[in-house]
Amino acid sequence: MRLVFEKRNSVSRKAIILVPFVSFLVSLFLTGILLVIFKANPFVTYASMFVGAFGSWVNFTETLVKAIPLMLTGLGVGLAFRLRFWNIGAEGQLVFGGVAATWVALFWAPFLPAWMVLPTALIFGVLAGALWAGIPAVLKVGLNVDETLVSLMLNYVAILLAQGLYYGAWIDPDGMGFPGTKMFPKAAWLPRFSGRAHVGLFVAIILGLVMWVVLNRTKWGFEVKMVGENPRASKVMGVKIGKTILTAILISGAFSGLAGAFEVTAISHRLQQGLAVGYGFTAIIVAWMAQLNPIASLFVAVLMAGLLVGGDQVQMMMGLPAAMGVVLQGMILFPMLAGSLFTDYKLKIITKSSQAVSV
Amino acid sequence: MIALFTSILAITLRAGTSLIYATIGEIYTERSGVLNLGLEGMMLMGAVTAFATVYYTGSLVLALLVAMLSGIILSSIHAFLSITMKANQVVSGLSITLFGTGLASFLGQRLGPESNGHYLIGLAGNKFTPFAIPGLSKIPVIGAIFSQDLLTYIVYLIIPAAWFIMYKTKSGLNLRAVGESPQTADAMGINVFKTRYIYTIIGGTLVALGGAHLSLSYAPGWTDNITGGRGWIVIALVIFSMWNPARAIWGALLFGGINAIQFRLQATGTNISAPLLNMLPYIVTIVVLVLMTWVETLNKKVGAPAALSTPYMRGEK
Numbered sequence: 001m002r003l004v005f006e007k008r009n010s011v012s013r014k015a016i017i018l019v020p021f022v023s024f025l026v027s028l029f030l031t032g033i034l035l036v037i038f039k040a041n042p043f044v045t046y047a048s049m050f051v052g053a054f055g056s057w058v059n060f061t062e063t064l065v066k067a068i069p070l071m072l073t074g075l076g077v078g079l080a081f082r083l084r085f086w087n088i089g090a091e092g093q094l095v096f097g098g099v100a101a102t103w104v105a106l107f108w109a110p111f112l113p114a115w116m117v118l119p120t121a122l123i124f125g126v127l128a129g130a131l132w133a134g135i136p137a138v139l140k141v142g143l144n145v146d147e148t149l150v151s152l153m154l155n156y157v158a159i160l161l162a163q164g165l166y167y168g169a170w171i172d173p174d175g176m177g178f179p180g181t182k183m184f185p186k187a188a189w190l191p192r193f194s195g196r197a198h199v200g201l202f203v204a205i206i207l208g209l210v211m212w213v214v215l216n217r218t219k220w221g222f223e224v225k226m227v228g229e230n231p232r233a234s235k236v237m238g239v240k241i242g243k244t245i246l247t248a249i250l251i252s253g254a255f256s257g258l259a260g261a262f263e264v265t266a267i268s269h270r271l272q273q274g275l276a277v278g279y280g281f282t283a284i285i286v287a288w289m290a291q292l293n294p295i296a297s298l299f300v301a302v303l304m305a306g307l308l309v310g311g312d313q314v315q316m317m318m319g320l321p322a323a324m325g326v327v328l329q330g331m332i333l334f335p336m337l338a339g340s341l342f343t344d345y346k347l348k349i350i351t352k353s354s355q356a357v358s359v
Numbered sequence: 360m361i362a363l364f365t366s367i368l369a370i371t372l373r374a375g376t377s378l379i380y381a382t383i384g385e386i387y388t389e390r391s392g393v394l395n396l397g398l399e400g401m402m403l404m405g406a407v408t409a410f411a412t413v414y415y416t417g418s419l420v421l422a423l424l425v426a427m428l429s430g431i432i433l434s435s436i437h438a439f440l441s442i443t444m445k446a447n448q449v450v451s452g453l454s455i456t457l458f459g460t461g462l463a464s465f466l467g468q469r470l471g472p473e474s475n476g477h478y479l480i481g482l483a484g485n486k487f488t489p490f491a492i493p494g495l496s497k498i499p500v501i502g503a504i505f506s507q508d509l510l511t512y513i514v515y516l517i518i519p520a521a522w523f524i525m526y527k528t529k530s531g532l533n534l535r536a537v538g539e540s541p542q543t544a545d546a547m548g549i550n551v552f553k554t555r556y557i558y559t560i561i562g563g564t565l566v567a568l569g570g571a572h573l574s575l576s577y578a579p580g581w582t583d584n585i586t587g588g589r590g591w592i593v594i595a596l597v598i599f600s601m602w603n604p605a606r607a608i609w610g611a612l613l614f615g616g617i618n619a620i621q622f623r624l625q626a627t628g629t630n631i632s633a634p635l636l637n638m639l640p641y642i643v644t645i646v647v648l649v650l651m652t653w654v655e656t657l658n659k660k661v662g663a664p665a666a667l668s669t670p671y672m673r674g675e676k
Contacts, residue, residue, distance in 0.1 A: 038469055086449050145652045146598070148396065148449065152591050153641040160641075164634030284453055319477075321468035323461055330458030334436060337446035337454065345445075 012343050019339035020289050020300075027331035034327065038320075045314055049325070052313025053306035059313075061195035065267065066305035068197075069094065069259040069279040071204040074286030074297040075211055076255030080133075082215070082292050083228045083248055089136065089151030090256040091280025092158035093129040097257025098264045099162050100128030102271040105188035105264070106170065106181060117187040122261045129257015130250040132158060137249035141242040159276045166271050180272030190266035198266035200258075204298070207255070211294040224248055256280060278326070282308075285329050289336060304329055361499050367619045369503035373489075373577055375608075375615025376511045377402070377569040381593040382600060382607040383521045384565025388434075390525065390602060391558040392538040394668035395437050396452025398566050399590025400459020404429040405570025407463040407479065410581045411470045414484040419575060422485075426571035427564045433459055434563020435556075442555045445670035456590070467581050479581040486579040487572075510572050517565075521604035534558055538664030541671040551671050566590075588641065595644045598651050601662040613647075614640055 032042035053063045073090040080087035104121040112120060136150035165181070172182040192198045215221035226234035227244050235241060259279065264271055282304050290296035311325025381398055388395050409426035413419055437455050440446040471479040487508035495505040504515075525531040536544040537554045545551050573585050596610035617640050624636060655663075 034465075088453065139649060143649060143652055144656070145649050149591060149595050149648055150645050153588075153644050156588055156641040157638050160634045160638045168634070281457060284450075285457065288450055321465045323465040323468060326461030327458070327465050330454065330461040333450065333454035333457070334440065337440045337451050338444045340446055341444045 006346055008344060008346050012346070015339065015343040016291055019336060019343060020291070023289070023332050023335035023339060024303075026335040027328055030331050031324070031328045035320075035324075040318065040320055045318065045320065045324075048314050048317050049307070049310025052317070053310040058195055059309065061197040063302065063305045063309045064197040064201055065195075066279075066308050067302045068200045068204050069263060070282055070286055070301035070305055071208060071298050072200075072259035072262070073256045073280050073283035074290065074301050075204075075208055075294055076129075076133075076252040076259075077280075077283040078287035078290065078292045078294065078297055079211065079215075079224070079248055079255075080252040081287055082224055083245055085137070085140065085245055085249055085252075086148040087133060087136065087151050087249060087252055088148060088284060089133060089154050089253075089280070090283045091276055091278065092151070092155035093132045093253045093256035094260035094263070094280050095155075095158040095162050095276050096132040097125035097129040097260030098271060098275050099158070099165065099260075100257070101125035101261035101264050102165075102170070102181060102184075105184040109185045109188060114187040117185070118190060118265060121188050121265055122190075122258065125257045125261025125264075126254045127257065129260065130254040132257070133249050133253020134246075137246050137253075141246050155276075155280065162271060162275060166273070170271065172270075181270045184265065184269050188265055189269060190262060192266065196267060198262065200262040200266055203258075203262075208294045208298045215294065220244075220247075256283075282326075282329060285333055289332060363623075364500050365503045367616070367623065368500060369489075369506065370619035370622055371612060371615040372504065372507055372511055373615070374618035375611035376507075376514050377572040377577060378589060378593055378596060378611040378614055379514050379518065379607055380510075380569035380572065381566045381590065382596045382611060383517060383604050384562040384569070385593055385597045386562075386600065386602055386604050386607065387521070387525075387534070387558045387565070388562030389597060389667055390534050390538045390664055391555045392541060392664055392666040392669065392671070393438070393441055393555050393559045394448045394452060395434065395455070395559060395562060395566075396449060396594065397433060397437055397455025397459060397563075397590075398452075398593050399586055399588065400456035400463070401430050401433045401563055401566045402570030402573070402586045402590045403463035403584075404433060404459045405567030406574035406585050407466050407470075407581055408567075409571035410484060410574040410579075411466065411479060413486070413575060414471075414479065414482055417485050419485055419487060422575060423568065423571055426567045430563040430565070430567025430570075431560055434560050434566075437563070438556045438559040441670060442552055442559070445672065448668045448670070460584075464583050467583060480583070481580070483580060485575075487576040508576050510568075510576055518604060518608060521607075525604060535664070538666055541666050545671075545673065555671075566593075569593075592640060592644050595648050598663075599647055602664065603662065610647075613643070617643060 028046065035042040035045055052059055054060055073094060077087055077090050101121040101124055104124045105117065108120060109117045132154060135154060136147040139145035139150055140147040167179045170181045172180055190198050190200060215224065223234065223239045223244050226237070226239055227241050231241055260275065263275055268274065286297055286300045286304055290300045307325040307328050311322040314320045314324060315322040381402060385395060385398060405426040408429045409422040412425040413422040433455055437451055440451040441448045467479045469477050471477045471482060475482060487510055489506050489508045492505040496502045525534065533544065533549045533554060536547065537549060537551050541551045570586065574581055578585060592614055596607065599610040600606035621636050621639065625633065
C-alpha cells in the first residue's frame with residue numbers, strides 16, 4: 001500500500017473555504033505556544049486583542065482605518081499574483097502614491113479651485129502608484145527581468161525618497177525641526193465619517209466588487225486567468241501576454257498608490273514618518289489568505305487590520321510587544337500553503353490489488 | 360592615499376562577510392532546485408538569536424550555534440512546504456520572511472532584561488573583534504585582508520571549499536543533477552527529496568550565520584531591521600554570481616564596497632544628500648539584475664538551475 005498525490009481536475013471547493021479557517025486556528029494555536037513560553041496567558045491575550053479591535057464602535061473604526069489600505073493593497077497584490085507576477089512592491093507603490101498626493105496638496109492647491117484639489121491629489125497618487133509598479137512590469141515584459149527583486153528594491157527607494165523629502169526639501173519651516181511637511185490645506189482633506197475612519201472605505205469596497213465582476217465576468221478577466229494559469233495556451237489562443245501583464249500591473253500599482261494617497265489626505269494630513277508601516281507586506285497575506293478572491297480580500301483585510309490594532313492594544317494593556325499581531329499574521333501562511341496541496345491535489349491510497357481509493 | 364584604500368578594503372570585507380555567507384547558502388539551496396526568498400527573515404532571526412545568546416552567556420560560539428539552529432528551523436519549514444507539500448516556493452519564501460521579520464521584532468522587544476523593559480535594543484554584548492595576522496597584515500593595502508575578525512577569516516576558507524564541493528565531488532554532482540533535471544537524477548538513483556531537504560537546510564544555516572555576523576561583528580547589538588534588505592540583495596547576488604560559489608566574492612565586494620564608500624562619504628560630510636546615498640545599493644541591485652538578464656538573453660544561459668522553483672512530483676511531467 002502506498003500514498004500517491006494526484007492532481008485534481010478542478011480545485012476542491014470545500015478545501016478553498018476550509019483551508020483559510022483552519023490555518024487561522026492553527027496560527028492562533030502556534031502563537032499561543034509562543035505566548036505560554038513568554039509567560040502570557042493566550043486566552044486572556046486573544047480576548048484582549050479581540051476587544052481592542054472589535055470590542056466597541058470606537059475601536060472598530062480604528063480597525064477600519066487600517067483595513068482600508070490593506071483592502072486596496074491586498075486587491076492590487078492579488079491581481080498581480082493572479083498573473084503569477086510577484087509584485088512585492090506594494091509598500092513602495094503606496095509610499096510613492098502618498099508622495100505624489102502630497103506634492104499636489106502642498107504645491108498645487110493655491111492654483112486650483114478648491115473642489116479640484118482633493119480629486120487631483122488622489123489622481124496623482126493613483127498615477128504614481130501605477131508608475132512605480134510599471135518599472136518592474138516594463139522590465140519584466142521587455143527584458144524578462146525578475147519582477148520580485150525589482151519591485152522589492154523599489155520599496156526601499158520610495159521610502160528613502162519620502163524620508164529625504166520630509167526631512168529635507170519639504171520639511172515644515174515652522175515645525176521646529178520635526179520631520180514632516182506642512183499640514184495640507186483643508187481642501188485636500190478626505191472626509192471622515194466616524195473617528196478617523198474615512199470615505200476611502202466605501203471606495204475600497206466598491207473597487208473590490210468591481211474587480212470581482214471584471215475578473216469573473218469579462219473577457220479581460222478571463223485573459224488574466226489564462227495568462228496566470230497557462231501562458232503557453234493563452235499565447236496559442238491569441239492573448240497578448242505582455243499587454244495583459246502590463247495593464248494588470250499598472251492597475252495593481254494604482255490600487256496601492258490610491259491607498260497611499262488616502263493615508264496622507266485622510267489620516268496624517270501631511271507627509272511624515274509612519275506612512276510605510278508594512279501594509280504593502282501584509283497585503284501579501286491578505287491576498288493569499290483570500291485565495292486571490294477580491295471580495296474575500298475585503299473581509300481578510302478587516303481581520304488582518306484587527307490583528308494589528310489588537311497587537312497595539314495588548315502592548316498598552318499587557319506590555320506584550322505589538323509585533324505579536326505581525327507574528328500571528330506571519331504564521332497564517334504556513335498552514336495555508338501546506339493546505340493548498342489539498343485544494344490542488346487529492347490523496348490516493350493505492351493497495352496491492354491496485355484499487356485506488358480517493359480521499 | 361594608501362591608508363584610505365586600506366581602510367576602504369577593510370570595511371568592504373567586513374561589510375561583505377555577511378553577504379558571502381548568505382550568498383553561498385542560497386547558491387546551494389537554489390542549485391538543488393529550491394528557491395528560498397525567506398533570506399531576509401532568516402538573517403534577522405539569526406541576528407536576534409545570536410545577539411540574545413551572547414548577551415546572556417557571553418559565549419560567541421554558543422551564539423553562532425543558536426543562530427544556526429534558528430536557520431535550520433526556518434529553512435526546514437520552507438523545505439517541508441516547498442518540497443513535501445509542493446507549495447508555491449515564492450509565497451512560501453515570502454511567508455518565511457514575513458514571519459521571521461515579525462518574530463525577530465517580537466523577540467527583540469521581549470528577550471531583553473527587565474531593567475531594559477524587556478528590550479534588546481540599546482544593549483551591548485560580547486562581539487567578534489578584528490585581529491591581525493602577524494607579518495601578512497603589514498603588507499600595504501592587501502594587509503587589510505589579514506586584519507579581520509574570525510568570521511571573515513572563515514569566509515576565506517568557505518569560498519574555495521564551497522566551490523570544491525560543488526564541482527569536484529560526487530555530492531556536488533548529485534546536487535547539480537537534482538537542480539537541473541530531477542527526473543533524470545531520480546532515474547539515476549539519487550534521492551531528489553532528501554537532496555533538496557539537505558541543501559535547503561545547509562543553505563538556511565549559512566544564511567543565519569550571515570545574520571549573526573551583523574549583530575556580533577558588523578553592527579554589534581540589535582536594532583529592528585538590522586539587515587536593511589541584505590537578504591534581498593543576496594538573492595540578486597546569487598544571480599550575479601551565476602550560481603557559482605567562487606564568484607560570490609565579486610558581488611559581496613561590490614556591495615561591501617558601496618557600504619564602505621557610503622561610510623567614508625558620510626564621515627567626511629559631502630554634498631550628496633544622505634537619502635540619495637542610501638538608495639545606492641538598491642538601485643545598483645536593479646541595474647545589476649537588468650544587466651545580468653540582458654547577458655543571459657545574449658548567451659542563452661548563465662547557469663540558473665533548470666528546475667529552480669519547480670516542485671518535484673514522482674511520475675508527473
